[in-house]
Amino acid sequence: MGGLYLGIDVGTGGVRACAIDPQAGIRGFASIALPAPRVDGNAIDQTPELWWQAAIAAIRKLGETVPLGDVTRIVVDGTSGTLLLVDAAGRPCSPGLMYNDARATHEAARVAAIAPLESGAHGASSALAKLLYLQNDGYVGDARHAVHQADWIAGRLANHHGISDENNALKLGYDPVARAWPSWLDQLGVRDDLLPEVLVPGTPFSEMDPQIARSLGLPATAHVAAGTTDGVAAFIATRADQPGDAVTSLGTTLVVKQLATQPIFAADQGVYSHRLGERWLAGGASNSGGAALLLHFTADEMERLTPQVEPDAPTGLDYYPLPKPGERFPIADPGLAARITPRPAEDCRFFQGLLEGIASVEALAYRQLARLGAPRLRRVIGIGGGAKNDAWTRIRHRVLGVPVSVAEQTEASYGAALLALNGGPP
Ligand code: ADP
Structure with missing residues (x-):
């Protein structure tokens, strides 16, 4: 069986794309640097459009050496805890609050008082503290989905928003044991209509948006699958x-x-x-x-x-x-x-x-x-x-x-490509 599998890693310094064949052999890498985020005390944010521009530039660059028309599945990983709000069409309604943004100290204290100790949502840089911050700061407006960095890039490739995965969702409070959003989120006043649908990493959820597929030289029949965090992708990359x-x-x-x-x-x-x-x-x-x-x-x-x-x-x-x-x-x-x-x-x-x-x-x-x-x-x-x-x-x-x-390989983009190949975790 032919076909190529594409992994896109939105990392701290740039976006890297990796294509692999059905035997998990690397066919090519390409990377595009990202500018540094805006830093203002504890607040560290970035215009999400920059991630998208870097992602499509990395895919195009990869296309210079790899036949992108053979791609069958795509997985995106991103920095863990990086969050934004988007409207129904996927347009950002907030800045991207970066993984290390720690402005949500007040919200983190509220989470600490309610969340079980083992929840991944503790800390001022957790995605949950950031969501509460954005809700309180009046960013909600037209917002329909709270999405992580990887969710949003995958969502744009598919023109299908509001999908996340069990790894990215951990810091937003998702309970991976019960495989559900826990009821204590209500006590915090989390708007549950904003919470993304959570899939197993690597699960295909949509074909590509035909227009975007065409502009990148990817087949419109290629599937976009649920992603993961950069840390988990790097672990998977080690085999x-x-x-x-x-x-x-x-x-x-x-x-x-x-x-x-x-x-x-x-x-x-x-x-x-x-x-x-x-x-x-x-x-x-x-x-x-x-x-x-x-x-x-x-x-x-x-x-x-x-x-x-x-x-x-x-x-x-x-x-x-x-x-x-x-x-x-x-x-x-x-x-x-x-x-x-x-x-x-x-x-x-x-x-x-x-x-x-x-x-x-x-x-x-x-x-x-x-x-x-x-x-x-x-x-x-x-x-x-x-x-x-x-x-x-x-x-x-x-x-x-x-x-x-x-490890022979530690590139998160390779781990993301392996998820795409397997259609799920290894
Ligand atoms: P990080 O990404 O956490 O900054 P790196 O993976 O780049 O770290 O590794 C840096 C560390 O590697 C340094 O803290 C240094 O102590 C260690 N290191 C560098 N050279 C050697 C060496 N020859 N033997 C053992 N440790 C080394």
Whole structure:
């Protein structure tokens, strides 16, 4: 069977488009930068039209190297928590309040008083706090739908608005366990006619708008399917697809995500789960990670010290590296102090001790997810700046006791394209 599958990632810095074939092979990528959003204190917003212009420009650019006439399905992912109001025709009635917009502090306090602890709608940058803000600020007028960034781009491609997915809807208060909008939203005065219809990510919901299809060189018979968030799309891109498969991000912080067969929530530790069909993507973030390394070594120094690291000869230093006091997961302790003494005389020993310490935090994080109900860890795929360090990968393999690899792909647009190919989660 032929056909191409298109993933569009509306990310923080730009829009990226990816086309794959039925074997999940990448046929092409194209990207278009987005300007920085407007920042005014806690308020961070952008004109949604800019996302649309970048999205169609990325598709056109992809069309220079890929036969777009073969596309059969399209999935869009976007930044999680980015929200706007649109009218019945999909025209914006508000600015796009960006994922990191935190102006809705008053509304967040109202949500906190009513929403269950495990709801994804907590916090001033949640989509729910933003919706209440927009309702109170008089933006409703002609508004018919509250939609996320990805929903809106997919909605425009299809000329069919008011559709979201179980991942984007999490921060708007959607209950992924009950698969419903919860009744406590009424107590907050949420206008339930604005709430989008929520589908499983990857579910086709409409053919393309014929005019837009023609202008982009896409077939009008191509289907637009429900999307996901950029974070979930990036997870899918790593090809982790079995319960027990995990992805560790070794960036500024240490973030672990694991595919589970049941939802896992521990609000006090910031552990929550996205629904992926009948599976769950559980995740938690530790403050340990790359920032704790950068306190002691520059990236160049790390590069220089790495050949001297001896992964098979553990230092026994038993560190818990943190950039500053305080930890949430896998240990919930706002006052937890870093443990990085004694410091050996040789820099390479100290560096190895830090790498081993972060690997131990990673192992503890997976043990904690297992205690909360995650399946037995099967394999770990690494992403982020630290994942490329081979010596660290070998240390992590020893400490974690399962195969550890580096992700071949981390592009969210590729994850979105995989959703399009599968017509649902992996
Ligand atoms: P983020 O996207 O969170 O800013 P990155 O994924 O770009 O982070 O990773 C940056 C981190 O990678 C830095 O905090 C740094 O400590 C870490 N890092 C850079 N080089 C190395 C290295 N050679 N070995 C281990 N960690 C490294």
